[in-house]
Amino acid sequence: MRDETEFINDGAVFHGSVHLVMGTRLDLITCGAPLPEVRPVWAALLRSADRIGRLLDRFSPDSELSRLNTGAMQGVGVSREMAEVLRLAEAYWEQTGGLFDVSGGFMSRIEVTERDTVSLYGHPLDFGGFAKGYFLREAAGLLREAGIKDAYLDFGGSSIWAAGCHPFGDCWKVSLPDPYTGIILDEMALRDQAMSTSGNTPRYSGHIRNPLSGAAVTERKLTVVTAPDPLDAEILSTAYMVADEGQRALLRLRFPKAQEKIYT
């Protein structure tokens, strides 16, 4: 992991970026916070990303997740955090009526005991639709604790935490180009809000599967979810990709603070 940092506008604006973390790129912009305050926060964010990467990165064969997926699949002792993450994923699975499922449809079979042992019974887990939100939730907390009010955190271009506002505006504005045509579909104003997008592009389609039916979503479709909680936004952007009309109503009921937009 190699990061780059820069200060612009006479030091008022900080930009840090790093790739590859969890297979993608992470950018932080903060405004108005003095250098001695920003540096340790950026370092803490990198440490979190690194820790979560070692826990959940699908692209690293050494992550705890990869080892869990490729090793014995029954009664395996896992770290405390891994067990907590699994419980969290299970809670989301319940809340979304099974639409969000890190095991791709087998959550009901997976066991996590109180003594932090896990049985996967041959069903490997994928935290691709979880890890970025999990990180952003923690990162938002770190920024808050450090007293940094205005910050923009972008994880891979598809998961965003926007705290406070842009140095020359009263929020952060995000535009959403249609991946197929490049035409701007929408512009959103975010303030202390997370945004997560999920969808198919001409280059990359069919990577999201409905855990209930096993079918891949191959249609031209883009979902955008904004929510005060980055992890909610992350989970819901995947869940809305596969939800039908009735299931969408359920998601709206269960996550009243989140707002979704679906483009087809």
Next chain:
Amino acid sequence: MNEKEQMDLGRRKFCLDLGRMTGGLALLSAAPWLKACTDEKVTATQGETARIGMVGTGSRGRYHIHNLLALPHARVTALCDIYPPNLEAAQALCPGARAYTDYRRLLDDPEVDGVVISTPLGLHADMTLAALSAGKHVFCEKAMALTMEQCKEVYDAYQAGDRALYYCMQRMYDPKYIEGVQRIKDGLIGDVVGMRCHWFRNADWRRPVPSPELERLINWRLYQEFSGGLMTELATHQLEVCNWVAGRLPSEAVGMGDIVYWKDGREVYDSVNVTYRFSDGRKIAYESLISNKYNGMEDQILGKGGTVDLTKGVYYLEEDTEISGMRRLMDSIRQGVFAAVPTAGPSWRPEYRNEYVPHPLVQGSVSVNGGQSMVAADHDGSDLVMSAFCISCISGEKAENVVEEAYGSTLLCLLGNQAMAEGRTVRFPEEYKIPYMKF
């Protein structure tokens, strides 16, 4: 879980889990040989075992034994090698197997369904032909054979018979290659305009020899009677990938080969540069050198819209929206403008063209092989080829296109060697074209 379920689970690890790959079943059209190792095929062979005889139990042969021991549907019943230390080492791994020093005796053994040939290249053709005519299924190491003539002979014998024949071209079974090739065919990087493959190492390619008369047996790679050098040992894998991606073969080759550094009596080049040209002008630039390893091993597919490095399982786009969105935002802040940040979308041109961001090709963990080992890398697909072979030994089904792919890439290696030896442009010879090939 009862024992049977456990075994079932173990076995499932040895078929390709297409369900978890982005391309799903569509991948079978990009890599039709995988049809031999789908979930259904594995289930159909439930409870049966392939009885395997090993010919050649040197380093690669023993690596295959380790893979075989992990397969629930395989049992090593016979071993053969002419070099006692290697035979003994294999016997230690498979205590129950019968041992032979003449491979023809092993071929007579009725308790052998399939034969795994891991001997020096110069022996591949004779051994494969004898095994096929003895009615055995055959798994042979790459390359196919030492001469074009031998390759054609093996190909014809295979076509005429009903036995399965596999070549260990493990890239064809490696998830990151399979998915990568599928996505290239789906247009990930636009039109493919060229390919660059190289393999660099910094080592003499020798093995210690206990006594001088064993030099040629042990260091067979360095002598022309057994080996085609870097082309047949390394380039075979990479040229197969190029053919696979292009869906056709280059029609001519030109190159230079030399012994630059390891002037130790060897007969094969330690430095090769070969350019292959397709009929439409696209080229494969191939390079291998074994006295500097800075560049490592790479199989790069160059497209108008981006580049795929299949060895690492990543791709780079010529125009990358991820970078440009943040660049746009920073520029607007510098200028004191309140502008929207464009999120993931294809509409931006990046300002910094050299800032290529690697994107992973495959979901889940991938194993990346640095190419420095002379024996093998773990989970590089070799285990899957072996599993597929054992399934074929049980079902009797041939694998689609495996022999054809091996034939094509081996011929290109030999064509490259010919171009270097003769110092001229050589065309793919008409008499060695087979119906499978497009030019």
